[in-house]
Amino acid sequence: MNVNYIASLITVVVLFLIAYVGTQVVGLQVLFGIVIPYLALVVFLAGFIARVLNWARSPVPFRIPTTCGQQKSLPWIPSATVDNPSTTGGVIARMAVEILLFRSLFRNTKARLKGGERLSYEWEKWLWLAALIFHYAFFTVIVRHFRFFLEPVPAPLKWLQSVDGFLQIGLPGVLISGFALLAAVIFLFLRRVFIPQVRYISLASDYFPLFLIMGIAVSGIFMRYITKVDVVSVKALTMGLITFKPVLPETVGGLFYGHFFLVSVLLAYFPFSKLMHLGGIFMSPTRNLANTSREIRHINPWNYPVKVHTYEEYEDEFREKMVEAGLPVEKEPATGTSQEKE
Amino acid sequence: MNNTKTLYDGGKVITGLVIFVILVTLPFWYNHGKAAPEPQPQLTAKAKAEKACVRPKSIMKATHMQILNGWRNNVVRNARRIWETADGKRFNMSLSKTCLDCHSNKEKFCDTCHNYAAVAPYCWDCHIDKVKEAKE
Numbered sequence: 354m355n356v357n358y359i360a361s362l363i364t365v366v367v368l369f370l371i372a373y374v375g376t377q378v379v380g381l382q383v384l385f386g387i388v389i390p391y392l393a394l395v396v397f398l399a400g401f402i403a404r405v406l407n408w409a410r411s412p413v414p415f416r417i418p419t420t421c422g423q424q425k426s427l428p429w430i431p432s433a434t435v436d437n438p439s440t441t442g443g444v445i446a447r448m449a450v451e452i453l454l455f456r457s458l459f460r461n462t463k464a465r466l467k468g469g470e471r472l473s474y475e476w477e478k479w480l481w482l483a484a485l486i487f488h489y490a491f492f493t494v495i496v497r498h499f500r501f502f503l504e505p506v507p508a509p510l511k512w513l514q515s516v517d518g519f520l521q522i523g524l525p526g527v528l529i530s531g532f533a534l535l536a537a538v539i540f541l542f543l544r545r546v547f548i549p550q551v552r553y554i555s556l557a558s559d560y561f562p563l564f565l566i567m568g569i570a571v572s573g574i575f576m577r578y579i580t581k582v583d584v585v586s587v588k589a590l591t592m593g594l595i596t597f598k599p600v601l602p603e604t605v606g607g608l609f610y611g612h613f614f615l616v617s618v619l620l621a622y623f624p625f626s627k628l629m630h631l632g633g634i635f636m637s638p639t640r641n642l643a644n645t646s647r648e649i650r651h652i653n654p655w656n657y658p659v660k661v662h663t664y665e666e667y668e669d670e671f672r673e674k675m676v677e678a679g680l681p682v683e684k685e686p687a688t689g690t691s692q693e694k695e
Numbered sequence: 696m697n698n699t700k701t702l703y704d705g706g707k708v709i710t711g712l713v714i715f716v717i718l719v720t721l722p723f724w725y726n727h728g729k730a731a732p733e734p735q736p737q738l739t740a741k742a743k744a745e746k747a748c749v750r751p752k753s754i755m756k757a758t759h760m761q762i763l764n765g766w767r768n769n770v771v772r773n774a775r776r777i778w779e780t781a782d783g784k785r786f787n788m789s790l791s792k793t794c795l796d797c798h799s800n801k802e803k804f805c806d807t808c809h810n811y812a813a814v815a816p817y818c819w820d821c822h823i824d825k826v827k828e829a830k831e
Binding site for chain 1: 700701702703704705708711712715716719720721722723725726729731733734753756757758760761763764808810811812813814815816817
């Protein structure tokens with residue numbers, strides 16, 4: 354038992370119950386179906402923009418990319434053009450591989466003492482795999498949900514759905530992404546609980562988003578496969594929201610409002626949380642800069658004009674004294690002038 | 696928060712943010728405020744005369760696909776064709792012969808909601824609705 358994840362779990366359950374009881378017992382459909390979703394979207398967008406602009410105001414005068422391969426130097430030394438890029442093209446390739454394939458996570462290794470004495474570093478690809486599945490599944494789920502927000506539904510969305518449901522198991526057909534998302538998020542949670550070092554550094558802000566996404570996935574799966582909702586009414590509700598003519602069909606039940614509220618909470622929480630890595634990955638100076646530290650001289654643009662005292666000036670000032678003391682000087686004192694002051 | 700006003704790489708950052716905001720708010724642009732009408736599936740005269748479906752309307756609306764899936768499994772795997780409702784009515788478990796007998800207007804009944812919710816059931820891969828059949 355650990356207060357970080359128990360508290361997060363309880364929070365998510367309570368949030369769900371607030372929406373469920375709020376709509377089914379108290380009758381606050383207007384609040385959970387209209388007011389909170391709008392507010393959540395506004396907070397999400399405004400918070401996201403503010404966060405990114407704040408990052409953009411942080412100066413990065415020098416090149417600080419993490420170097421993951423041979424730097425470009427002499428022409429006959431092969432360099433890692435993607436893992437240690439020196440051109441804009443290389444940076445774009447590096448960012449693409451990082452964002453689409455999680456290149457840096459692929460380097461993940463596990464350090465442990467083998468036989469109690471020898472330190473060994475082993476391949477650890479499960480985190481990379483689970484993270485990749487998680488992100489792609491979540492992305493697919495989000496894109497799929499656009500069928501509730503677009504009318505007519507564009508053909509590519511239908512293609513995506515048919516690919517997602519190509520197993521054709523049961524009716525309504527199993528969509529792989531939903532279950533992949535739930536499985537991956539459970540793996541990411543168990544990883545934090547079962548690996549002692551990871552548990553030690555895990556905070557409530559790590560567990561809370563995991564439980565929130567787990568709650569969203571579970572409630573979504575329940576609605577689609579088990580308790581069922583009237584999908585047409587749900588779409589009438591969502592379409593009402595995005596056309597600013599909100600409607601609240603009576604056939605939409607508490608499970609939907611719970612799901613909807615958890616999504617609203619996720620949106621509103623997003624800009625204030627670690628989830629901002631969605632924007633942050635693009636703003637990472639250790640990834641998005643070309644390694645030209647030696648190729649080009651980067652000068653700090655707001656360098657303070659430093660008052661310097663060069664050796665020439667120093668010698669001019671102390672030449673006589675230096676000569677008297679027998680120290681070597683670069684410029685012999687001019688004969689006849691005992692005092693040379695400027 | 697940062698208090699400096701300079702926006703480093705402002706052009707790129709603003710471009711990225713504009714793309715992001717457009718993508719997130721895409722539904723608002725795509726539908727440009729037009730409320731798409733909720734589909735109204737139409738009943739044929741026969742369906743209206745019958746008054747009740749195999750289960751109450753609200754249940755049919757949400758779970759008809761599960762009922763059909765159960766029917767398919769019963770017929771194809773268990774060779775059982777008769778389905779009894781709670782009030783003792785008996786039906787032949789058949790999409791073509793039972794469902795589509797009343798709801799012979801697939802375009803104006805099934806398809807209205809399926810298209811609205813972007814559902815493409817593979818029932819129609821084999822089962823052809825009667826109107827179409829008659830035409831061919």
